[in-house]
Amino acid sequence: MDNYPSILLEEAVNQFASLPGVGRKTALRHVLRMLRLSEGEVEAFANSLVRLRKEVHYCRLCHNITDQDICPICQSPRRDRKLVCVVENVQDIMSIENTGQYNGLYHVLGGIISPMDGVGPSDLEIDSLIKRLSQEDIEEVILALPTTMEGDTTNFYLYRRIQNAGLAKTPKVSQLARGVAVGNDLEYTDEITLGRSIVNRIDFKV
Amino acid sequence: MDNYPSILLEEAVNQFASLPGVGRKTALRHVLRMLRLSEGEVEAFANSLVRLRKEVHYCRLCHNITDQDICPICQSPRRDRKLVCVVENVQDIMSIENTGQYNGLYHVLGGIISPMDGVGPSDLEIDSLIKRLSQEDIEEVILALPTTMEGDTTNFYLYRRIQNAGLAKTPKVSQLARGVAVGNDLEYTDEITLGRSIVNRIDFKV
Numbered sequence: 001m002d003n004y005p006s007i008l009l010e011e012a013v014n015q016f017a018s019l020p021g022v023g024r025k026t027a028l029r030h031v032l033r034m035l036r037l038s039e040g041e042v043e044a045f046a047n048s049l050v051r052l053r054k055e056v057h058y059c060r061l062c063h064n065i066t067d068q069d070i071c072p073i074c075q076s077p078r079r080d081r082k083l084v085c086v087v088e089n090v091q092d093i094m095s096i097e098n099t100g101q102y103n104g105l106y107h108v109l110g111g112i113i114s115p116m117d118g119v120g121p122s123d124l125e126i127d128s129l130i131k132r133l134s135q136e137d138i139e140e141v142i143l144a145l146p147t148t149m150e151g152d153t154t155n156f157y158l159y160r161r162i163q164n165a166g167l168a169k170t171p172k173v174s175q176l177a178r179g180v181a182v183g184n185d186l187e188y189t190d191e192i193t194l195g196r197s198i199v200n201r202i203d204f205k206v
Numbered sequence: 207m208d209n210y211p212s213i214l215l216e217e218a219v220n221q222f223a224s225l226p227g228v229g230r231k232t233a234l235r236h237v238l239r240m241l242r243l244s245e246g247e248v249e250a251f252a253n254s255l256v257r258l259r260k261e262v263h264y265c266r267l268c269h270n271i272t273d274q275d276i277c278p279i280c281q282s283p284r285r286d287r288k289l290v291c292v293v294e295n296v297q298d299i300m301s302i303e304n305t306g307q308y309n310g311l312y313h314v315l316g317g318i319i320s321p322m323d324g325v326g327p328s329d330l331e332i333d334s335l336i337k338r339l340s341q342e343d344i345e346e347v348i349l350a351l352p353t354t355m356e357g358d359t360t361n362f363y364l365y366r367r368i369q370n371a372g373l374a375k376t377p378k379v380s381q382l383a384r385g386v387a388v389g390n391d392l393e394y395t396d397e398i399t400l401g402r403s404i405v406n407r408i409d410f411k412v
Contacts, residue, residue, distance in 0.1 A: 046252035097209035
């Protein structure tokens with residue numbers, strides 16, 4: 001796909017193709033869609049991106065995305081300020097919020113420790129987490145990182161850092177329950193998950 | 207995914223999610239990517255879309271996309287002006303140009319006849335094709351539409367329209383060769399294609 005009939009078309013295709021997971025054919029489809037919109041609609045699209053970039057930044061406390069200095073969750077008087085849930089990224093906050101099952105605060109690491117990708121502890125918001133723990137009265141840190149090797153490594157690193165931080169009161173550290181997903185048949189659950197869910201079985205509740 | 211931390215974020219997600227084939231999760235990934243770009247880069251992205259929409263339109267003759275009044279292909283003195291290749295959309299022109307095997311002009315229908323989708327002959331650039339044939343000295347019309355039922359229907363309709371248009375000189379009408387794709391094993395070729403490739407076999411050339 002190199003014979004673009006217009007340089008403007010090619011430029012717009014290049015822009016869309018720079019997005020993650022968008023190839024040149026998909027980018028072209030997006031661009032042709034733009035040509036079918038009205039000028040006003042394309043301007044609204046463009047302006048929403050420029051305004052987003054200008055006015056949205058990261059919360060000073062938890063590094064969530066916000067258009068204020070401190071995000072609505074950190075500001076809310078109805079949240080339990082003794083609980084901090086550590087997540088990899090902003091999407092994870094949205095996922096947990098959508099469950100409606102959590103009422104504490106968050107802390108976004110901005111990634112997880114991954115030597116293969118060249119991501120070490122100093123690239124993540126770990127120092128700021130320890131600082132929060134030393135300044136705020138936090139009773140429990142919930143580690144809600146991916147259940148991958150990198151996630152486990154980061155969990156372990158965070159646990160050690162919290163234990164050795166010399167905090168006046170070391171908070172409890174917990175992690176998400178792992179087990180058979182709700183609605184899953186046992187025969188389609190992978191062996192490691194199924195094995196752990198037997199070892200870590202819980203009391204039957206009615 | 208309804209708990210967006212910022213209304214600006216939600217607006218940008220809505221814009222991306224309006225693109226064909228982009229769901230809200232993918233849209234969110236695109237938006238978070240925008241937040242990691244510099245302000246200048248986001249402005250360049252936005253401006254390329256606005257400029258595209260303002261300055262790009264359809265060629266007056268063949269309905270290809272162009273930023274001029276008449277597209278570079280229609281303008282070119284090196285193209286064979288006696289040949290017109292009829293295609294469904296602009297992407298098809300790019301695909302054929304990429305083969306380097308065609309040196310004539312094009313005519314973009316802007317779709318194909320599809321009663322299921324409510325697309326009839328009057329929604330397509332068919333009248334303008336007949337007008338071109340009556341005004342220009344065209345010897346051959348190549349139908350390069352999709353090899354689907356809708357494509358076949360449109361081919362047939364176009365053939366009849368050309369025959370009955372009362373042209374001073376009716377051009378020859380041809381269509382793309384159909385057969386086993388280059389590089390394909392026979393056992394993986396569908397029966398209809400394989401059957402037609404036997405019926406329409408061609409002389410062996412060395």
